[in-house]
Amino acid sequence: MSEPVVVEVGLGTRAYEILIGPGLLERAGAEIVKRLPGARAAIVTDENVAAAQLQRLKDGLAEAGIEPAVIVLPPGEKTKNFEALQEVVDGVLAARLERGDAVIALGGGVIGDLAGFAAGIARRGMNFVQAPTSLLAQVDSSVGGKTGINSPRGKNLVGVFHQPKLVLADTVALDTLPLREFRAGYAEMAKYGLIDRPDFFAWLEKNWQEVFSGGPARIEAIAQSCRAKADVVARDEFEQGDRALLNLGHTFGHALEAAVGYDGARLVHGEGVAIGMALAHRFSTRMNLASSDDAARVEAHLKAVGLPWRMADIPSDLPDAEGLLSFIAQDKKVKRGALTFILTHGIGKCFIAKDVPASEVLSFLKENLPA
Known part of the structure; x- marks a missing residue:
């Protein structure tokens, strides 16, 4: 088995490693006991991931003598709610796990966010290990310690910052990922190039097909992200x-997710981010901040990889512009009612724009909503 690529998240005494490569679920027990000797564990996963990956992780833990409790939830964004959070916390406590034990999130962003939140509040904070199985989770949501659940009033409005002890990004897990979900994760990957790494975005434009097909290009792209x-x-x-720069595309995207009621059949998170990034670049053009050529380049790449890039790509009807603006006003980046967006001066030149006039956003939404 080849050695994984290692990326360190430098947070002083709370620093941790992201391991990237094939076969990491099979060696999960060995990696965990290096960092948490003697720890017991609970695995939190969903029904779809359990069918494809749970046995691999259980076998890997068994190699290190860890017999985990297992909590299996329904798949999908709608699982990020208070009821599921209570189920996870109750399952962890019923297993008599202690603060020094570990909660392992095996799944995509939904499971990672939910399990991380549960680990952050159970016994006032337990150890947490991320084993992301989707591309979106491997390049984005598993890294950085943001955890939480959704509210009917908006996405990710309830949660805590709770850093993992370890991230195991097993690239073999991506082989069973549906193409739509892989594309959704790719949107977050492209985001890093658009924020401040224009060379990476250009590399993705050239190499995206190799990233999709697997092999060294995929591992390199995940590591760069x-x-x-x-x-x-x-x-x-x-x-x-x-850190707010990482929300490029998310203010529009989260509003669109809330507008469809977190219905994954209509829109998954990465697709919302893709549309949001295109809208952010187009809005920057409207505000005379960037060239329309840059917005067109972003849209062209999203279309090339098969991602939605405009609101018209979302099936069925959306709320009117005023309704969408009300969801934007619930965004966590809003401060004292002032709208904050991540806008751009061009590819790789994003910045935090505060006090964006709501009237400008409303007019823009009216122009871009499908007829």
């Missing part, structure tokens, strides 16, 4: 400054 996020998290763990 994790390095980009780890650098930002190390500078601004609690999103008081630069």
Whole structure:
């Protein structure tokens, strides 16, 4: 078995490693006991991931003498709710796990966010290990310690910052991922290039087909994405400054997810981010901040890889512009009612735009909503 690529998230005494490569679920027990000797564990997963990956992880833990409790939840964004959170916390407590034991999230972003939140509040904070099985989770949500659940009033409005002790990004898990889900994760990957790594975005434009097909290009792209996020998290763990840049596309995207009621059949998170990134670049053009050529380039790449890039690509009807603006106003980046967006001066030149006039956003939404 080849040695994994290692990316460190530098947080002083709470620093941890992201391991990237094939076969990491099979060696999960060995990696965990290196960092948490003697720890017991609970695995939190969903029905779909359990069918494909749970036995691999259980076998890997058994190699180190760990017999985990297992909590299996329904799949999908709608599972990120208070009822599921209570089920996970109750399952962890019923297993008599202690603060020094570990909660392992085996799944995509939904499971990682939910299990991490449960680990952050059970016994006032337990150890947490991420074993992300989707591309989106491997390059984004498993790194940085953001955990939480959704509210009917908006996405990710309830949660805590709770850093993992270890991230095991097993690239073999991606081989069973549906193409739609892989594309959704790729949107977050492209995001890092658009924020401040234009060379990486250009590399993706050239090599995206190899990333999709697997092999060294896929591992390299995941590692580059994790390095980009780890650098930002190390500078601004609690999103008081630069970390907000990681929300490129998310203000529009989260509003669209809320607008469809978190219905994954209509829109999954990465697709919302893809549309949101295209809208952010188009809105930057409208505000005379960037060239329309840059917005067109972003849209062309999203279309090339098969991602949605405009609101018209979302099946069925959306709320009107005023309704979408009400969801945007619930975004966590809003401060004292002022709208904050991540906008751009061009590819790889994003910045935090505060006090964006709601009237401009409303007019923009009216122009871009499907007829």
